[in-house]
Amino acid sequence: xxxxxxxxxxxxxxxxxxxxxxxxxxxxxxxxxxxxxxxxxxxxxxxxxxxxxxxxxxxxxxxxxxxxxxxxxxxxxxxxxxxxxxxxxxxxxxxxxxxxxxxxxxxxxxxxxxxxxxxxxxxxxxxxxxxxxxxxxxxxxxxxxxxxxxxxxxxxxxxxxxxxxxxxxxxxxxxxxxxxxxxxxxxxxxxxxxxxxxxxxxxxxxxxxxxxxxxxxxxxxxxxxxxxxxxxxxxxxxxxxxxxxxxxxxxxxxxxxxxxxxxxxxxxxxxxxxxxxxxxxxxxxxxxxxxxxxxxxxxxxxxxxxxxxxxxxxxxxxxxxxxxxxxxxxxxxxxxxxxxxxxxxxxxxxxxxxxxxxxxxxxxxxxxxxxxxxxxxxxxxxxxxxxxxxxxxxxxxxxxxxxxxxxxxxxxxxxxxxxxxxxxxxxxxxxxxxxxxxxxxxxxxxxxxxxxxxxxxxxxxxxxxxxxxxxxxxxxxxxxxxxxxxxxxxxxxxxxxxxxxxxxxxxxxxxxxxxxxxxxxxxxxxxxxxxxxxxxxxxxxxxxxxxxxxxxxxxxx
RNA sequence: GCGCCCGUAGCUCAGCUGGAUAGAGCGUCGGUCUACGGAACCGAAGGUCAGAGGUUCGAAUCCUCUCGGGCGCGCCA
Numbered sequence: 001x002x003x004x005x006x007x008x009x010x011x012x013x014x015x016x017x018x019x020x021x022x023x024x025x026x027x028x029x030x031x032x033x034x035x036x037x038x039x040x041x042x043x044x045x046x047x048x049x050x051x052x053x054x055x056x057x058x059x060x061x062x063x064x065x066x067x068x069x070x071x072x073x074x075x076x077x078x079x080x081x082x083x084x085x086x087x088x089x090x091x092x093x094x095x096x097x098x099x100x101x102x103x104x105x106x107x108x109x110x111x112x113x114x115x116x117x118x119x120x121x122x123x124x125x126x127x128x129x130x131x132x133x134x135x136x137x138x139x140x141x142x143x144x145x146x147x148x149x150x151x152x153x154x155x156x157x158x159x160x161x162x163x164x165x166x167x168x169x170x171x172x173x174x175x176x177x178x179x180x181x182x183x184x185x186x187x188x189x190x191x192x193x194x195x196x197x198x199x200x201x202x203x204x205x206x207x208x209x210x211x212x213x214x215x216x217x218x219x220x221x222x223x224x225x226x227x228x229x230x231x232x233x234x235x236x237x238x239x240x241x242x243x244x245x246x247x248x249x250x251x252x253x254x255x256x257x258x259x260x261x262x263x264x265x266x267x268x269x270x271x272x273x274x275x276x277x278x279x280x281x282x283x284x285x286x287x288x289x290x291x292x293x294x295x296x297x298x299x300x301x302x303x304x305x306x307x308x309x310x311x312x313x314x315x316x317x318x319x320x321x322x323x324x325x326x327x328x329x330x331x332x333x334x335x336x337x338x339x340x341x342x343x344x345x346x347x348x349x350x351x352x353x354x355x356x357x358x359x360x361x362x363x364x365x366x367x368x369x370x371x372x373x374x375x376x377x378x379x380x381x382x383x384x385x386x387x388x389x390x391x392x393x394x395x396x397x398x399x400x401x402x403x404x405x406x407x408x409x410x411x412x413x414x415x416x417x418x419x420x421x422x423x424x425x426x427x428x429x430x431x432x433x434x435x436x437x438x439x440x441x442x443x444x445x446x447x448x449x450x451x452x453x454x455x456x457x458x459x460x461x462x463x464x465x466x467x468x469x470x471x472x473x474x475x476x477x478x479x480x481x482x483x484x485x486x487x488x489x490x491x492x493x494x495x496x497x498x499x500x501x502x503x504x505x506x507x508x509x510x511x512x513x514x515x516x517x518x519x520x521x522x523x524x525x526x527x528x529x530x531x532x533x534x535x536x537x538x539x540x541x542x543x544x545x546x547x548x549x550x551x552x553x554x555x556x557x
Numbered sequence: 558g559c560g561c562c563c564g565u566a567g568c569u570c571a572g573c574u575g576g577a578u579a580g581a582g583c584g585u586c587g588g589u590c591u592a593c594g595g596a597a598c599c600g601a602a603g604g605u606c607a608g609a610g611g612u613u614c615g616a617a618u619c620c621u622c623u624c625g626g627g628c629g630c631g632c633c634a
Contacts, residue, residue, distance in 0.1 A: 029574090038578075047576060050614080060614085086577045087614065136634075178634050285632055296560075296630075303632040310634045338561050339629040364562065365627070372568090405582095406570060409562060411627065413569065418583070422596080427582060429596065437594055444593070451593045484574095492571055495581070502598070511593045549596075 006102035017070035027051035042091035060088025118163030132332035141387040150403035153244040154487040162482035183224025190215035269319035293346035401428035434498035450513035458519035463503035494537040
């Protein structure tokens with residue numbers, strides 16, 4: 001709380017000034033300290049004075065004056081100017097000395113700069129159970145699964161960087177009649193026949209069948225089991241190639257099996273629910289009374305013919321998640337599952353869970369285009385675009401970037417023609433290029449090289465200042481992105497940082513012969529800090545931060 | 558019919574637990590430069606933030622309604 005980033009320390013000072021002016025009372029909402037949109041409004045602006053009229057009993061401009069006196073005293077030489085503006089904003093400008101000290105702190109933190117903020121933040125660090133993708137094991141990972149994978153893996157990276165502990169899990173739906181249907185489809189293909197009407201029609205089915213010995217003649221259950229195992233292995237490989245790994249692959253089927261002396265997880269969950277008085281029987285079926293807990297209607301756990309529903313598995317799974325003792329359970333679902341949110345939350349609460357400890361995040365659909373033309377996806381005919389196809393087409397970096405650069409709850413229209421363009425038209429390469437360019441300069445600097453570029457006057461240019469201030473915002477960006485489960489903010493930030501670096505690069509030669517040593521050192525520090533932050537941001541997104549990029553890779557001149 | 562998500566520049570999207578003149582990428586148009594990596598940079602045009610009310614010092618942001626789009630509403634998984 002006390003040390004922290006340069007910006008945090010500035011906040012603390014602002015806090016002190018507020019308390020000084022109010023005589024110890026805090027405003028209801030914390031004052032902001034933000035980079036204003038317009039450069040004319042200084043390095044940072046605060047709305048503090050506008051939050052205090054009721055407490056202080058004066059108008060905002062008057063309060064702003066008092067705050068400015070306190071801030072001037074506390075900050076001393078670090079402050080170069082302070083002024084009140086508009087309805088009562090305070091605009092501060094920090095000195096070059098303050099900026100230099102701040103940048104030194106950034107460099108001292110090294111690769112860890114911006115990480116670990118959860119410990120100092122409001123909620124503290126948590127152990128998080130994160131379930132994502134959970135594609136059916138009866139086919140390849142499809143485009144929806146790709147978005148879930150990109151989002152889940154990146155969210156996981158982000159939460160870990162922020163200081164939480166994350167357990168990544170994939171729920172394998174290896175139970176129920178789809179498994180049998182898959183087995184029948186495999187066997188049909190093995191016999192050279194068409195799969196059943198409602199079965200799996202995709203071309204991959206025959207490929208999988210061909211890898212199962214005697215698939216045409218063995219019991220269909222065995223064929224199904226082997227087929228599922230092969231599909232899961234294939235999914236795992238696809239996802240790993242997509243830089244998405246899991247700590248555990250959790251079998252739905254296992255929930256239904258007794259565990260040594262103990263009853264099955266499903267039965268145990270039923271028992272818990274019965275004890276809580278949450279279940280009832282009707283017309284021979286067992287229901288969970290989710291309607292008491294915000295769901296539209298009650299849900300069936302066991303059908304009147306005695307078979308458990310898919311929902312029963314889900315209930316048992318969440319019972320298992322709960323009893324495994326995480327602080328928080330996050331479940332990433334595709335948009336077609338949003339109808340389950342209410343019943344899952346209800347079930348979690350019925351099992352004794354705290355509603356505030358479970359989050360169901362919905363990733364919206366991805367529409368694929370190619371040169372403006374819609375790419376058709378028909379799961380039934382097996383013509384859907386698989387994760388592997390996407391990666392083959394546009395590469396892992398571009399695929400992850402395009403799936404992550406937008407908020408998870410907005411539908412994405414992804415144009416493959418644009419995404420596979422390996423040029424500056426493509427933001428992902430722009431950001432990577434900025435990183436590679438900096439690394440190149442740093443390498444040359446270490447070798448003591450100089451260039452013939454015009455050294456200029458060595459002053460802190462506006463673009464150098466802008467870039468430095470952007471770097472100082474990184475810990476806050478991480479905290480906000482993590483708290484809001486919004487990795488796309490990291491992409492937005494990375495792009496703007498890369499642009500900021502371009503401006504700096506244009507105005508501030510680093511290696512120019514004739515540049516004073518201290519200026520060269522200062523600018524190299526800016527380069528180093530930028531490279532570190534860009535690398536951290538790209539790592540969170542699961543996008544490569546290359547040391548160099550070769551021109552020959554470009555598609556066209 | 559009910560529920561969830563979305564509606565911001567020509568296109569794709571940021572900004573949304575309220576702040577000062579609404580941003581980026583692409584596209585379009587016009588420029589720059591012996592360039593530390595040209596996969597560069599600069600500039601311009603382009604928006605009644607779907608519409609209407611409300612809340613207040615202040616609304617793209619919060620509330621209500623309307624319109625438009627996507628998805629979901631099984632004793633399927």
